[in-house]
Amino acid sequence: xxxxxxxxxxxxxxxxxxxxxxxxxxxxxxxxxxxxxxxxxxxxxxxxxxxxxxxxxxxxxxxxxxxxxxxxxxxxxxxxxxxxxxxxxxxxxxxxxxxxxxxxxxxxxxxxxxxxxxxxxxxxxxxxxxxxxxxxxxxxxxxxxxxxxxxxxxxxxxxxxxxxxxxxxxxxxxxxxxxxxxxxxxxxxxxxxxxxxxxxxxxxxxxxxxxxxxxxxxxxxxxxxxxxxxxxxxxxxxxxxxxxxxxxxxxxxxxxxxxxxxxxxxxxxxxxxxxxxxxxxxxxxxxxxxxxxxxxxxxxxxxxxxxxxxxxxxxxxxxxxxxxxxxxxxxxxxxxxxxxxxxxxxxxxxxxxxxxxxxxxxxxxxxxxxxxxxxxxxxxxxxxxxxxxxxxxxxxxxxxxxxxxxxxxxxxxxxxxxxxxxxxxxxxxxxxxxxxxxxxxxxxxxxxxxxxxxxxxxxxxxxxxxxxxxxxxxxxxxxxxxxxxxxxxxxxxxxxxxxxxxxxxxxxxxxxxxxxxxxxxxxxxxxxxxxxxxxxxxxxxxxxxxxxxxxxxxxxxxxxxxxxxxxxxxxxxxxxxxxxxxxxx
Numbered sequence: 001x002x003x004x005x006x007x008x009x010x011x012x013x014x015x016x017x018x019x020x021x022x023x024x025x026x027x028x029x030x031x032x033x034x035x036x037x038x039x040x041x042x043x044x045x046x047x048x049x050x051x052x053x054x055x056x057x058x059x060x061x062x063x064x065x066x067x068x069x070x071x072x073x074x075x076x077x078x079x080x081x082x083x084x085x086x087x088x089x090x091x092x093x094x095x096x097x098x099x100x101x102x103x104x105x106x107x108x109x110x111x112x113x114x115x116x117x118x119x120x121x122x123x124x125x126x127x128x129x130x131x132x133x134x135x136x137x138x139x140x141x142x143x144x145x146x147x148x149x150x151x152x153x154x155x156x157x158x159x160x161x162x163x164x165x166x167x168x169x170x171x172x173x174x175x176x177x178x179x180x181x182x183x184x185x186x187x188x189x190x191x192x193x194x195x196x197x198x199x200x201x202x203x204x205x206x207x208x209x210x211x212x213x214x215x216x217x218x219x220x221x222x223x224x225x226x227x228x229x230x231x232x233x234x235x236x237x238x239x240x241x242x243x244x245x246x247x248x249x250x251x252x253x254x255x256x257x258x259x260x261x262x263x264x265x266x267x268x269x270x271x272x273x274x275x276x277x278x279x280x281x282x283x284x285x286x287x288x289x290x291x292x293x294x295x296x297x298x299x300x301x302x303x304x305x306x307x308x309x310x311x312x313x314x315x316x317x318x319x320x321x322x323x324x325x326x327x328x329x330x331x332x333x334x335x336x337x338x339x340x341x342x343x344x345x346x347x348x349x350x351x352x353x354x355x356x357x358x359x360x361x362x363x364x365x366x367x368x369x370x371x372x373x374x375x376x377x378x379x380x381x382x383x384x385x386x387x388x389x390x391x392x393x394x395x396x397x398x399x400x401x402x403x404x405x406x407x408x409x410x411x412x413x414x415x416x417x418x419x420x421x422x423x424x425x426x427x428x429x430x431x432x433x434x435x436x437x438x439x440x441x442x443x444x445x446x447x448x449x450x451x452x453x454x455x456x457x458x459x460x461x462x463x464x465x466x467x468x469x470x471x472x473x474x475x476x477x478x479x480x481x482x483x484x485x486x487x488x489x490x491x492x493x494x495x496x497x498x499x500x501x502x503x504x505x506x507x508x509x510x511x512x513x514x515x516x517x518x519x520x521x522x523x524x525x526x527x528x529x530x531x532x533x534x535x536x537x538x539x540x541x542x543x544x545x546x547x548x549x550x551x552x553x554x555x556x557x558x559x560x561x562x563x564x565x566x567x568x569x570x571x572x573x574x575x576x577x578x579x580x581x582x583x584x585x
Contacts, residue, residue, distance in 0.1 A: 015395065015398075027383075040092060063389075080099040086225040102189040130147050160188040191215065192215055196244065198255075201251070218236045218240075258287045285321075285323075291336065303322075314353040338351075341365035342364075347359055477501050478569055480497050482496075482574050484574060484576065488580045492543055493541065497560070503534060509532065511527060519546065553575070555573050
C-alpha cells in the first residue's frame with residue numbers, strides 16, 4: 001500500500017484547500033456531522049454536534065462557509081445527528097434531529113421544535129421493593145447495597161441507573177444519596193447509540209423521511225416523522241453501534257446494523273428479527289453501503305465487502321488503523337467511492353477494492369462528510385483529533401481512474417463476454433458428445449499417439465542422417481548455426497561452431513559446403529577448423545558469390561566432417577536470399 005512518501009502529486013492536485021482552522025475546538029465524529037440547506041436558499045450549511053469536554057460544553061454548531069453561524073447548548077453528549085424532511089410544507093426546509101441520551105432533540109429553523117423520549121423499560125420488582133423500604137425508612141443503606149448487589153448478580157432484568165450509581169458510592173456518601181432520591185419513582189431508561197433516516201414513501205431527495213434509532217437495549221425503532229410515534233420496533237442480539245438504511249418504509253427497506261458483539265445484522269420489512277447475519281473476524285469501526293454491497297472497516301486494519309445476503313466479495317489491507325469512514329457520491333458523474341481516514345494522517349479513497357486517490361492531512365481525521373457545502377457540490381469537510389476543521393473542494397476537472405493504483409488482474413478481465421445464444425447445431429453437437437464420448441476420446445488418443453510417433457520418427461531420422469544443428473554423437477557434442485549477411489551478389493556467410501562438452505576439446509574437424517555451381521561460387525568450399533575449446537563460440541566466415549542474374553536462389557548445405565568417418569557430424573541447410581543482381585563493370 002502506498003505511503004505518504006510514495007503518493008503522487010496528482011492526488012493532491014485533485015483537491016482545493018478551501019479552509020483549515022487548527023484551533024476550531026470541534027470535538028466530534030462522523031455520525032455527528034451533516035450537510036443541510038437549513039434556510040431553503042440553496043446554500044448548504046455544516047451542522048456539527050460538538051462533544052465539548054465530555055461532561056460540559058456540548059453544543060450544536062452550524063457553520064456557514066468558514067465562519068460559525070449559530071450554536072445551541074445540548075444537555076447531554078450527542079451520539080448522532082441527521083437532517084431530514086418531516087413534512088410537505090413549503091418551503092422545503094429540513095429539520096435537525098440530535099440523539100442525546102434517551103432523547104431526540106428536533107430543531108427546525110435552528111430553534112428547538114420537539115423532544116422525543118424513548119419508552120421506559122421494565123423495572124425489576126425486587127429493586128422497586130428495596131427502594132420502597134428505603135422510602136419508608138425500614139432499611140439502612142448497608143442492607144440496601146447488599147440486596148441490590150444480589151439482584152444485579154441474579155436477576156434477568158438489569159438495575160436502573162439510580163441503583164447502579166448507588167452501588168458505586170463510598171459508604172459515607174450513601175445516606176445523602178438515598179435521602180435525595182428515595183422519594184422519586186424509579187425509572188429505567190435506555191440510551192440511543194446510533195441514528196439514521198429512512199424515506200417514508202418516495203425515494204426522491206425531497207421526500208419525507210422517518211427516523212431510525214438504535215438503542216442500548218438491543219432494539220431498533222422507526223419513528224413517524226410527523227407524530228413521532230413508533231411505527232416499527234425490531235430486536236437484535238446485541239446493542240447496535242452503527243447502521244445504514246436504504247429503501248422506503250411503505251415499500252421495502254433494509255437496515256444494515258453493526259452490533260457490539262462484532263457481527264452485522266440485516267433487518268428487512270415485516271421482519272421483527274434479523275434476516276441475515278455477517279460474522280466478522282474483528283470488531284467493525286466503519287460501515288458504508290456502496291450500491292448493493294456493504295463495505296465494513298475492521299479494527300484489524302482492513303476493509304471487507306459483503307453482499308446484501310452476507311457473502312464476502314473482497315478484502316483490502318490498510319497501512320494504519322481506521323479512524324472514520326464516509327461515502328463519497330457524485331450523482332452528476334455517477335461516481336461512488338469510500339473515504340477512509342487513517343491513524344497515520346492520511347485519507348484514502350477506494351472505489352470497490354481499488355485505491356483511486358489519497359492525500360495527507362495535518363492531523364488525524366476523526367470526522368468526515370462529503371457533499372454539497374455552500375454552493376459547491378463536491379466539498380469534503382473533516383474534523384481532526386486535535387479539534388481542527390479542514391474543508392477541501394474537489395476540482396471540476398478531477399478524474400479518478402481505477403487503473404492508477406489498482407493491484408491484481410486488469411480491468412478487462414472483469415468485463416462480461418458477449419456469448420452468443422445456443423443454436424440448434426450446438427445443442428445437437430452437445431448431445432452427440434454425450435452419447436459418443438468414449439468413442440471420441442479413444443479416437444483422439446489414437447490420433448495423438450500417431451502424431452507423437454511421427455514426430456519421434458522424424459527426430460530419429462534427423463539424428464541418424466546428421467541433419468540436426470546439434471550433434472548426436474556423445475563423444476563429439478557440437479552445436480552450429482549460420483548467419484547470412486549482404487544483399488548480393490556477394491554474401492558473407494558466418495558459421496558459429498561451439499563445443500558443448502564439459503571438459504574435452506575437439507580437434508581434426510573439417511567443414512565442407514555443397515552448392516549449385518551454376519548459381520554460386522565460393523573462394524574456399526572446404527577448410528579445416530582449429531582446436532575447439534569447450535564452451536567457446538568460434539565464428540568461421542567465408543564469402544559466397546552469386547553468379548546468376550536470373551533472380552533465383554538455392555540452398556547451400558554445410559557438413560561438419562571428422563576424419564575417418566563417412567557420416568557427417570552435423571548438417572545445416574542455409575536458405576540463401578535472392579541476389580539484388582550482378583554488378584556490371
